[in-house]
Amino acid sequence: MAEEILRIEDLHVSVEGTPILNGMDLVIQRGEVHVIMGRNGAGKSTLASVIMGHPAYEITQGAIYYKGQALEELSVFQRARAGIFLSFQYPAVIPGVQVGTFLKKSVQSVRDEPLKGRAFRKELNEAMDALEMQKGVLSRYVNDGFSGGEKKRLEILQMLLLRPQLALLDETDSGLDIDALRIVAKGINQVAPSAGCLIITHYQRLLDHVSPDFVHVMIDGRIVKSGGPELALKLEDQGYDWLETSPEGNA
Amino acid sequence: MTDDAREAVGDYQFGFHDPEHSTIRFDKGLSEQVVRDISELKNEPAWMTDIRVKAYHHFMERDMPDWGNCGSLNEINFDNVTYFLRSSNATENDWDDVPEDIKNTFNRLGIPEAEQKWLGGVTAQYESEAVYHSIREDLESQGVLFLDMDSGLKTHPEIVKKYFGTVVPHTDNKFSALNTAVWSGGSFIYVPKGVHVTMPVQAYFRINAKNMGQFERTLIIADEDSSIHYVEGCTAPTYSTDSLHSAVVELIAMKGAKIRYSTIQNWSANVFNLVTKRGVAHENATIEWVDGNIGSKLTMKYPAVLLKGEGAHAEVISVAYAGKGQHQDAGAKVHHLAPNTTSNILSKSISKNGGRSSYRGMLQVTPKAHGCRSKIVCDALMLDSDSRSDTYPTMEVGNSTADLEHEASVSKVSGDQLFYLMSRGFSEEEAMGLIVNGFFEPFTRELPMEYAVELNKLLELEMEGSIG
Numbered sequence: 134m135a136e137e138i139l140r141i142e143d144l145h146v147s148v149e150g151t152p153i154l155n156g157m158d159l160v161i162q163r164g165e166v167h168v169i170m171g172r173n174g175a176g177k178s179t180l181a182s183v184i185m186g187h188p189a190y191e192i193t194q195g196a197i198y199y200k201g202q203a204l205e206e207l208s209v210f211q212r213a214r215a216g217i218f219l220s221f222q223y224p225a226v227i228p229g230v231q232v233g234t235f236l237k238k239s240v241q242s243v244r245d246e247p248l249k250g251r252a253f254r255k256e257l258n259e260a261m262d263a264l265e266m267q268k269g270v271l272s273r274y275v276n277d278g279f280s281g282g283e284k285k286r287l288e289i290l291q292m293l294l295l296r297p298q299l300a301l302l303d304e305t306d307s308g309l310d311i312d313a314l315r316i317v318a319k320g321i322n323q324v325a326p327s328a329g330c331l332i333i334t335h336y337q338r339l340l341d342h343v344s345p346d347f348v349h350v351m352i353d354g355r356i357v358k359s360g361g362p363e364l365a366l367k368l369e370d371q372g373y374d375w376l377e378t379s380p381e382g383n384a
Numbered sequence: 385m386t387d388d389a390r391e392a393v394g395d396y397q398f399g400f401h402d403p404e405h406s407t408i409r410f411d412k413g414l415s416e417q418v419v420r421d422i423s424e425l426k427n428e429p430a431w432m433t434d435i436r437v438k439a440y441h442h443f444m445e446r447d448m449p450d451w452g453n454c455g456s457l458n459e460i461n462f463d464n465v466t467y468f469l470r471s472s473n474a475t476e477n478d479w480d481d482v483p484e485d486i487k488n489t490f491n492r493l494g495i496p497e498a499e500q501k502w503l504g505g506v507t508a509q510y511e512s513e514a515v516y517h518s519i520r521e522d523l524e525s526q527g528v529l530f531l532d533m534d535s536g537l538k539t540h541p542e543i544v545k546k547y548f549g550t551v552v553p554h555t556d557n558k559f560s561a562l563n564t565a566v567w568s569g570g571s572f573i574y575v576p577k578g579v580h581v582t583m584p585v586q587a588y589f590r591i592n593a594k595n596m597g598q599f600e601r602t603l604i605i606a607d608e609d610s611s612i613h614y615v616e617g618c619t620a621p622t623y624s625t626d627s628l629h630s631a632v633v634e635l636i637a638m639k640g641a642k643i644r645y646s647t648i649q650n651w652s653a654n655v656f657n658l659v660t661k662r663g664v665a666h667e668n669a670t671i672e673w674v675d676g677n678i679g680s681k682l683t684m685k686y687p688a689v690l691l692k693g694e695g696a697h698a699e700v701i702s703v704a705y706a707g708k709g710q711h712q713d714a715g716a717k718v719h720h721l722a723p724n725t726t727s728n729i730l731s732k733s734i735s736k737n738g739g740r741s742s743y744r745g746m747l748q749v750t751p752k753a754h755g756c757r758s759k760i761v762c763d764a765l766m767l768d769s770d771s772r773s774d775t776y777p778t779m780e781v782g783n784s785t786a787d788l789e790h791e792a793s794v795s796k797v798s799g800d801q802l803f804y805l806m807s808r809g810f811s812e813e814e815a816m817g818l819i820v821n822g823f824f825e826p827f828t829r830e831l832p833m834e835y836a837v838e839l840n841k842l843l844e845l846e847m848e849g850s851i852g
Contacts, residue, residue, distance in 0.1 A: 185803075185807050186806075186807075187803055188799075188803070189799070208806070209803060209806035209807055210806040210807075210809055210810055210811050210812075210814075210815075212807075213806065213807050213808060213809040214809050218807075219807050221804060221807075223800075224804060225798070225800045225801045225803075225804035225805075226801075227801060227804070227805065227818065227819065227822055228822050228823065228825075229821065229822030229823055229824070229825030229826065230818050230819075230821065230822035230825070235808075235818070238810070238814075238818070239808040239809050239810070240809075242808070242809030242810055242814070243808070243809035274822070274825075291808065295808070295809070
């Protein structure tokens with residue numbers, strides 16, 4: 134039975150007075166994978182940040198509901214604890230904080246139950262093995278000196294450990310080689326059945342490994358076209374021009 | 385603590401204190417007679433009495449420093465300080481003999497007895513003198529002397545006489561003069577030739593009497609090719625009137641020896657912490673200061689190393705945290721007096737809620753000291769725009785062969801970091817705590833583990849409930 138995870142209604146968002154999102158609508162059910170494509174500046178990353186609660190973005194109209202609750206009432210960390218996860222396009226560097234410590238504290242914050250050391254270690258090992266990560270990462274500082282691929286794997290590792298119900302992936306596939314892409318996709322596929330997934334990407338190639346239920350195209354801060362996986366193939370082939378000339382296009 | 389006092393200073397986690405457990409307490413204020421009385425009470429040799437009296441006169445004649453936070457310094461009322469107080473009649477050797485209320489204080493500070501298993505020895509200074517002092521048998525059997533300073537003077541006067549005041553003479557500054565005049569307690573350590581003390585030895589210091597000046601004096605001598613790591617930690621109860629802490633620490637590392645001296649000081653916000661720490665490193669010797677300053681009203685402290693022998697090395701790693709109404713004026717001084725000497729200075733400071741942290745550093749290379757290398761890194765992190773951070777570096781370089789690097793940075797916590805951490809379930813306070821702990825990590829990792837844990841916990845507490 135369908136269970137609504139995310140509902141976005143007529144969302145308008147501005148940054149310092151400049152409108153970025155202009156009437157966005159989207160509904161994601163549990164178990165669904167949605168892909169949002171679009172040019173740079175279309176508002177894709179803004180959408181992900183707004184759902185996570187970034188303080189720089191102002192909602193001027195409309196609303197976001199997470200499992201029926203208006204998100205406006207929740208601060209960023211409360212959203213995280215409620216089960217929303219954002220894989221960052223540019224994850225922040227936290228100098229001096231070891232990955233192992235960070236992961237443990239983060240999981241402790243997000244999960245309700247107390248964390249058992251041995252069970253967590255086992256879970257961590259399994260997740261790292263699945264993502265083909267070296268254990269040495271745990272003693273490095275969070276994202277400090279990480280390559281692009283290492284950062285993205287760490288994002289996916291966090292996603293696996295935090296077990297989100299709504300996973301937002303902001304250009305997680307950008308800059309990855311084919312092996313890293315396959316590994317990232319593996320992580321997404323592991324989380325997808327029990328969550329709602331929103332994947333923001335420029336490229337069709339991730340979709341060779343992850344099967345989306347819906348593909349949406351964003352232009353100028355709203356969705357202009359929705360379809361199935363075939364839409365991504367067409368965008369790869371033809372670009373976005375055909376959509377701009379006919380915003381309500383029926384191609 | 386009275387309710388008035390609590391109200392005046394706010395709630396402070398370690399701000400409890402036990403009923404004053406003192407048997408001998410001098411009246412407030414300082415005179416030559418007070419100095420003579422202290423010396424007589426301790427049955428000191430005449431030469432020590434003479435040094436004290438000389439230092440007293442120098443202290444009286446010497447002007448206050450005209451640099452640093454003069455306004456704050458001039459608030460010290462020297463007539464309102466108790467210069468000597470003895471907390472129990474004898475120096476204890478056995479933990480079982482330590483009075484119960486004194487033990488309670490240490491327990492509430494979270495100093496586990498278990499630590500003693502892996503720490504080389506424990507000397508806990510309560511009030512002005514050590515009440516508890518133990519040396520592990522393996523230290524004793526190696527011939528290492530680890531005593532409180534008063535006992536050191538009694539049992540090894542020849543060593544004390546030879547080295548006392550040679551690194552920090554009483555004429556060095558007003559507060560070293562004061563310390564020399566009225567010193568009490570502190571540690572005396574002698575490590576014989578070739579002996580390596582593999583476990584850190586430690587002492588805890590506390591101020592536990594209202595307006596109690598604490599003037600400990602520490603002297604550590606590491607003979608040729610020996611090594612030792614000494615650790616001291618401080619947490620002070622909170623009082624409504626100002627307390628003065630003015631210590632002197634002298635280190636002597638002979639040829640090929642290594643001394644590391646680690647400190648975490650967490651004075652309550654009314655303490656003046658004016659400390660002179662200096663070491664001499666002879667040929668191929670190493671002196672390392674690991675120095676953490678949290679709390680106090682005003683701290684002025686610049687651990688120094690005189691690199692006197694060829695190939696000697698100095699390492700100064702310090703952190704300072706300045707909260708509301710606090711000024712941390714800290715730094716390092718390294719004097720390259722011999723060829724091919726090297727030094728590293730790393731200073732990290734955090735200021736928050738209007739706190740002020742200053743780095744004050746001195747690097748000197750004499751004309752004869754060829755082939756020296758030095759690297760200085762100063763990083764300041766400001767947690768809000770009310771706070772202040774200054775850097776006052778001084779370099780005197782007397783020859784052209786020196787290889788010197790100096791990096792300085794001032795940063796603020798970035799919104800991106802906070803958003804990232806909060807998206808991982810951390811509240812804003814927790815996120816700040818992580819960032820702050822991470823910033824201090826290059827210091828923390830140099831500490832014995834339980835100190836590192838305690839420091840991280842303290843910083844997390846500091847971040848709580850004060851954001852916004």
